Amino acid sequence: MMQLIERGLASLDEDVCDTLPELKDIDILFQDKENSSGGAPEDSVDVSSNANGGNPADQYTGFRIEKAKGTITVKYTGTSWAYGGGLDWAGAMIERKTGTTLEDYMKANIWSKIGATCTTFHPEKNRDELPPQLEMALRTRMEDGQTHISPGRVILEYPRKNDLGGIGLFGTADDYIKLLVALLQGGKGLLSERSVDALFQPRLDRSIRSAMLVGAGKQMRRILGAKDTDDVDQADHSLAGTVTLRDIPGRRRKGTVSWAGLPNLHWWIDRESGIAATLFTQLLPSMDALVVDLLTELEEGLYESVLGGEFRNSRLHKI
Template sequence: MITTHILRDLICHTSGFIYDSSSTLLKKWSKSVGRSAHTFCGSMEGYTHPILFEPGTSWGYGAGLDWAGRLIENVCNCSLEEYMQKNIWSKIGATSTTFHPELREETLPRRLGMAYRVSVGQGTKSVKSIPVMLGQPLKDDLGGIGLWSTPNDFIKLLTALLQGGQPLLTKAGVDVLFRPQLSDASRAAMPLPLGSQMRRILGIKSVDDIDQADHCLAGTITLKDIPGRRPHGTVNWSGLPNLHWWIDQQTGITAALFTQLMPPGDAAVTGLLIELEIALYRALRKREDFSPVGKL
């Protein structure tokens, strides 16, 4: 039987599983044991490595979501692709979301290529095309990486969560999803591994600022208002190639900014996200008929 605290640790990145791509210690361990699998190999073999801290005692971004996906597969006796298609994507009309676009080439939108910012301040010359870094096709459906989608599909998911969860969850279920989950020790540890750009997004002023943000089952959550921007209780997260979204239940809005630009945590994209967020909330506050809770 799987206890809820184990799932909470996996989903909230407090399990001790850290992606080996961001851990010098795990890279050294892999080399010492002759391990060739890694974070981006497209297989769960990339996540079979030691944990770096005891569950629930710290915070580190990693493969907890991938192991949570494997738990779903084992409990439901189906692939994560099959589970998500049946229980999520088909219910909200998200027809272009899959772990395996290679099996649906004729029906899916054209896949966008990846780009990498190799320098700053040189305009278009600072960005170069690169191949998708994740092994394709996937050997396993990975809960934390590898899902292909479109902005239109993803906004349907965000909208369902904003509007009370139906047809996916009850309002009570969304409340659980958006409830802060971290222990004091994990919340104190989170700002440093989040990185400077995510700290900017969350309004965390320094790595010692432990009262500004927490983590819930859906992503990070602000605990205090950010002046001119999002209020407390706003939930957000980002994807590897600078994909950003947030859900603000208090105001009644959800928004997203999606790119295909590497490396993650690009400062220019963060700046654009914050600029757009400020403009959005400024426009909302200027509306004479605006009031919180779902006016839009």
């Protein structure tokens, strides 16, 4: 999308309905969770079909929920944050504005520019040219507290009928690090440095960062160095992912942008330190605590290795 903005084909401030008219008068449906046994309170609603994260309604600041004669009404009273399908619609906008598929657009304008040869929405079309596909695994916790790894699967229909901006790519860690490095180097070959700045700029008002920290979940808060959901001066959100607002001792610096894919695929870009990194697994459930432990160890070891004595000394002055 930032490439289209640079070319004058799109704007961050445009009305998406001009390109995607199907969004113009869309209804948002909420399901009343009240049951005959009187279990849930009257103002409780199920919003799992409204946001990919399945966040409960009490995580949405800026909404007032009213009930009258068996009908739930949600009145919008402000601005908030929820994990949803916005990037899927961004992908649809790219296809409409360029007259091509997202697969072909990315191949011509992203992957071929950085020498990434194994990233695609449709591995079934290029099976002979791609590395073997890693199978999905699932970690389950037994009654005795031990964990067990078994085969797992992502509930997505393949081959995909549509290329989605938010999910569905197959690729390798080698390909992905090339993308991260290009952004670390100011967009080299992909975007102007000004566009990268816009991509990584914190975007949320301080008053609604708590909603983002709630929706991100406990393990993401650990990654971001946030003590709890009220630690709103520690993390924000950009167009590309979460943003760390303060240095994390021994780890990433202020301004680091990061995110994670469903099967525990983590990445971060720390422009101040000159570090970009990724940890790829193929393991469910998402945000597995042991993988976050591993990620933290990797990050601490990487910063110690790359920055050495300079990094150790800087840590002595944290207050």
